[in-house]
Amino acid sequence: MAKIKLTKNELKKQKDALKMYMRYLPTLQLKKQQLQMEIRDIEAKARVLAAERDRHMTEFQAWVAVFGEVEALKSQDGNWILSSALVKSAVGNIAGVDIPIYRGAEFSVDDYDLFARPLWIDKALERLKIMLSLDMEIKVLEEQVSRLGKELRTTTQRVNLFEKVKIPETAANIKKIGIYLGDQQTAQVVRGKIAKRKVEGAEP
Secondary structure, eight states: OOOOOOSHHHHHHHHHHHHHHHHHHHHHHHHHHHHHHHHHHHHHHHHHHHHHHHHHHHHHHHHHHHHTOGGGGBOTTSSBSEEEEEEEEEEEEETTEEEEEEEEEEEEEOOOOTTTSOTTHHHHHHHHHHHHHHHHHHHHHHHHHHHHHHHHHHHHHHHHIIIIIIHHHHHHHHHHHHHHHHHHHHHHHHHHHHHHHHHHHHOO
């Protein structure tokens, strides 16, 4: 605990500080609760999207396996002929934290010979777009959780600082200064009485 001056000015300073901590603490606690709730909601949404993506993937793999031509969806270098070219996003705000909001994606499809590919390739590419879109949206949600988690850690540290350090420390300082000033006042009254008696005893 830092050394404090045992004065009336310091007492006022400590009381003002305590009022400020008591005023800001509920706001920080509400922010902490809001962040926790938002993170839970986003994580739940990401799990739903991941399950949907996995379901599409399972159906897609089974569907392609029936035709036995998965290579038809790949280029000569072995990669998919479909790739994501641009993720569209906006900026949102939760509890003062800027977060990305998924707004869709644009895809790039490599040129391919229509006559050399199976008839079902267009339908397959549409399914791939759905899976890639879900995957990209999940990544954006993970970024939201990351940013909100960072803010939650900072807010939790501040709540703990106020609750466990600043408020108890300031309250203890106020009590200490109050006791000291009270003792000083009592001693002053006693000295005044003693001085008065001496004066009265010295009178003829």
